[in-house]
Amino acid sequence: MSGLATMEDSRALIIERLVGDSGEASHVIGAGRSLAERVVSPLQKRLSGEIGAQVTIDLRAVEVSRTTEAREQAGDNFAMTVVSSPVSSDALTLVMDARAVAVMICALFGGDPDQAVTPIQRDLSPLEADVATLVFEEIAQILNGSGKRSLDLRLPVPRAMSGHEARRRVLRDGAAVRIIFGLSTPTESGTITVMIPQRVLLVQRNGPGAAGEEEGSETDWHERFSEEVKRSAVTLEATMPLARMTLGDLALLQAGQVLEIEENAQGRARLSARNKTLFVCEFGKLGQNYTVRINQPYDAGQDFIDGLMPG
Incomplete structure (x- = not known):
């Protein structure tokens, strides 16, 4: 297993480890809004026409966020599913709050749309989770698209989880765009949150109006990192094996x-930030100051192999 081929690869890996792929905020929001606006009308037709649920769908917000914040506006009781694709295990995270689930249950099972909907203040039942899965499937199919700009989602979506399972599900941190749809009747409304990692949104769809455009080069992608992210300060730590x-x-x-330091420990120092190892280094001294010289990017795979066969 070899190290990274170029310093450009190394730099991309370091940024991904520290903050996740992140694009310029205005570009990300524009791409997300363009995608979301194309979803509203087809989703309205599917829910009202094919499924028979007399509900209204509207786009409420498109904003830059983190994937770990997908559940923060959903309250204590909600349904959630995570859809994968060939480029990401969490290409799409969908969260439906209890109010939206109650609206769908009422609409599907003959509730009077002009009467108040009884809120759900407990863990969702299996039937309610199935209804949420039905809605998630419709949203995912429309978002997926087709052709070169398809998100290439693995469908059908996994069955919606709820209760303790949904609250405890670990979400991988990363830069994302959050799209919030409203699901409502004349008397009640709830929300459906869609989280798409920025690397999936921008790389797969190349932003708004990208139909017919050639795929951007890797250099173009790196140029999209915002200046704010590049200027973010991190604390570097150099450690030496004892x-x-x-x-x-x-x-x-x-x-x-007093403990003895191994003879070659000085040349096996590691430079890290935010608990992520970045480089293998060598301790030294320049005048009265101690120094760290970078030898090579850290290769986790090689380090694992070396750990299996310690010298």
């Missing part, structure tokens, strides 16, 4: 005891 010892030896250590 020695290997058994747990028994570790338990016998006492205050004041």
